[in-house]
Amino acid sequence: MVRVRFAPSPTGPLHLGGIRTALFNYLFAKKNGGKFILRIEDTDRKRFNKKSESYILETLKWCKIEPDEGVGYGGPYFPYYQSKRGSIYRFYLSKLLKKGLAYYAFDTDHDLNSIRKKYLNKGSTFSYNASVRKNLKNSLTMTKKELKTQFRSGNSYVIRFKIKPGDKVEMYDLIRGIIVINTDNLDDKILFKSDGTATYHLANTIDDHLMKITHVIRGEEWLPSMSLHLLMYKAFNWNPPNFAHLPLILKNDGKGKISKRFINNLDYPIFPLKWKDSENKDILGFRELGYFPDAFVNMLALLGWNPGTKKEIFSLQELSKLFSLEKVNKSSVFFNIKKANWFNKQYLKNKKEEIFSHLSLELKKRSIFSTKNYIYKVIDCIINRIHFIHEIWKHSFYFFIGPISYDYSFFNQICYKKTIDRLDNWKKLLLSIHPYTSINLKSFFDKENNKRKMMQIFRLSLVGSIKGYDLIIILKMIGKEECIHRIDRLIKKIRKKLE
Structure with a gap:
């Protein structure tokens, strides 16, 4: 059975990229009769935000893409919080250590920063890999006695994954095809932090295996980690899931990807729901700004996926039947707020x-x-x-009511005694129209030499602006008496200005 997961970090609100990842996982699961799982990857305790979990759950519910299993929904692989699975990670980590596929590293931050500066001064970048680890403070360079001394002294350490140099990792991405990576270009990533918690890389790999995840569908930013994760699956002698990396969502001006770090510099929403920032100010989301959830989901589905037809309006059920990873774009996509508004307009017609x-x-x-x-x-x-x-x-x-103000620019253009005289005359002609029909009203304007100016003045009196709906229909709907009343108000306004 197909099993996919959405595994956000509770460090803040979801943005367009995050909720699109959830949507594509949901659609893929439904298309294939599978399960959609929600897992909270809360290994980053420093950036943990207690409001995030409820925000994630509320967003999925608003979008009608609720999980079949996971946080808030239960399931056979409890707990679905990484922070509560520490003993599981330590058990599997011990296996890697016994196999010699992971090692202890005692280098302090000060040590590593000093090395990074030296590399930087030489115009290169430091990478903790096979070529340098033999010269650093880790269990690979220590005797058993020296290692015991480090542990007895209580010195802090991390555990790193041991990358074998000189190998090539051939990877297959369901969207991007075959990718080959040389292990010489990989560093020995930290699997276990000095605070006693597992990193994303270790926890994510173990959880995906134990929860029987068949397809990992995630953002393009995780593509560089794919080789490491495949090497870890190999180290555990596990069959890896299928991988698919979704294209980035770029700002419409082309200047980088949409990111919540730059929310204050954007003039359009990127959060599905309202979020309070660090200063307790509300940042409105698509919901609060009046977007319908079905319109939002429809728009989101077409950000990087193309059904191969000219049709653009799809229900969630239709999307679930049509969706396929083969039709997901490889290249990044641009977010266009005007298009998002257009989608909302299409759904508005049925509301x-x-x-x-x-x-x-x-x-x-x-x-x-x-x-x-x-x-x-x-x-x-x-x-x-x-x-x-x-x-x-x-x-x-x-x-329903007359205007309380008038277009300032046009009002000043017609603010003359001559306009009052013309309005008085038009009032008399309007009163004489019988029957008060659309045809007779059209004829009323057609008889005027300067029809355009006449209609603009009439519209100003009825609407307060020279823009608005069809003037004949407005005249017909509000009725002759109300039209005369509004013309009188404009006359009074002009007289007052002239005084």
């Missing part, structure tokens, strides 16, 4: 009841009564002009 509830509430707050039928007519007029439910009042208020 008329929600829009009705929101608009009804706006009317109630202002003590405005309107019939259900009229409100739905307004929604039908405006729905193609908005991307979010909360925009409905801004774009439709003039169907």
Whole structure:
């Protein structure tokens, strides 16, 4: 059975890249009748944030991509927290030590920093590997007696994985194909830290094996670690899972990948839900800004995956049937906020009841009564002009009440006695229209020599701006009496300005 996992670190909020990784794992599991597991990889205790776990769970629930097993859901491989699996890691680590595939290293931070500076001064980069470890303070260079002395003295140490030099690791990535790495280019990664906890590399490899993970689908940033993880599987004599590394999501300006480190420099959201920063300020997410979860997931699915058709709108169920790793891009993808808004707009068209509830509430707050039928007519007029439910009042208020202000620039252009005279004349003509139909209203404007200017002035009086919905429809819907009332208000405003 296919088993995949989403294994975030609880060091902060998920961003677009993280939740996309969860989505692709979920879709792959559903497509193949498998299981989607949530595991919390909390080995980094220094950066641990206690709010992260609830944020992760709430995000998955909002996106409707809930796990089948794992943190918050239970399952046969409890516990699903790496911080609670220390004894398991130590047991398997002892096996590597006995095989001579891992070793103790007693080099202090001061020692290593001094060496790094020397390499830097020579224009090269220090790597703790086979060529230098024989000259450093580790169990490979010590006698048994010296090693015992180190332990008795209580000196801190780490445990490193021993990379065999001169070998080639042939790797197969389900998205990128065959990749070959020379072990001479790898360093002896730390598996066990001086604080007594396992590193990501050790914990991740052991957990994936014990939890029977068949496919590891993760971000491209983990591609350099793939060779190490495969070597560790070999060291344990375990069959490795299949690997697939997803493309990076880049900022739309092309200047690097989307990262929560630069959230303050972005003018669009990258978090699915709201998050409080270190100063307790709210950073709004897609949910709080009015995006629908199904629109958000649809947009996210097409960030790096292409179904091979022109169709872009897919339900979660459709995505689960269509998804395949073969159609995931190798190259990085650009995030476009305008496209995200477009997706929301497509889903908005089927949310008329929600829009009705929101608009009804706006009317109630202002003590405005309107019939259900009229409100739905307004929604039908405006729905193609908005991307979010909360925009409905801004774009439709003039169907219910007159403007409280006028476009400053255009108002000043028409602020003359001549405009008042023209408005008075148009009022009389408007009053004489009978029956008050769209055809007669159109004829009313067609008779004017400067039709464009006339319609702009009318729109200003009705809407407060020279932009808005079809003027004839506005005139027809609000009625003749309300139109006259709004024209009178504009006349008074111009007179007051002239005084």
